[in-house]
Amino acid sequence: MIVKYIETKISSVTKKLGFSTNSAAKLYIRRFIDAVFTTIVLLFFAIIAFYIFLQGCKMMWEVYQLTTVGKYYTRYNPQIAAMINELLYGELFFLSIYYVVLTFLTCLIICTILQVFSITRFFYEPMGMFRKTLFFGIPIAYLIALMNTPAYDLVSINQYFCIAIFPTLMIFHHCFTNTTRFIPEIKDLFLFIKKQFLTKDEEI
DSSP: OHHHHHHHHHHHHHHHHTOOHHHHHHHHHHHHHHHHHHHHHHHHHHHHHHHHHHHHHHHHHHHHHHSHHHHHHHHHOHHHHHHHHHHHTSOHHHHHHHHHHHHHHHHHHHHHHHHHTTHIIIIITTSOHHHHIIIIIHHHHHHHHHHHSGGGOTTTHHHHHHHHHHHHHHHHHHHHHHHHHHSOOHHHHHHHHHHHHHHHHHHO
8 A cells, every 4th residue: 555655656747747656666775775875874874983981981981990089989880880781891893783773773763653643743853953852862862762671770871871872863863853754644644535435436
């Protein structure tokens, strides 16, 4: 049904622009392939940038532990210090891949749902970048942090949020943009289905 809807949309656009259906379909496929390629490149650079970010956090954490305040903090907050050590002294490259891929999949699912139910068009698109980050980017980052916090430990969720916010800010807007371009709203699907039934009734 969705494929047929896309074909109908392509056909209607071609009539307005004066293109053939075949050339418009090729244009749509080319744009979709370009979006996939752009996404792959974005994820690659996000992984590299996040890895560098984690390496920087590791260096700052090592320096912080040598200070008087740092020694006091690790002594009286052993659970949080152990969690930070577990994160920063593990395989940071694989941790980067994990968080970037998880962030991308989470954003893609959320953005698809919001697009299908027209929430993106009414609430996300009219906003400036700051409000988009405030009302969509940060909540998504907190959701990812919650997904990774052991046993939903609210004490350490802020530490996981500090990690999740970096890849989220790099990826979430890209997901919103591309779901808007390629995913139809449920309203349009209902109108298309209704039109198909009306057409069949007229034929009968």
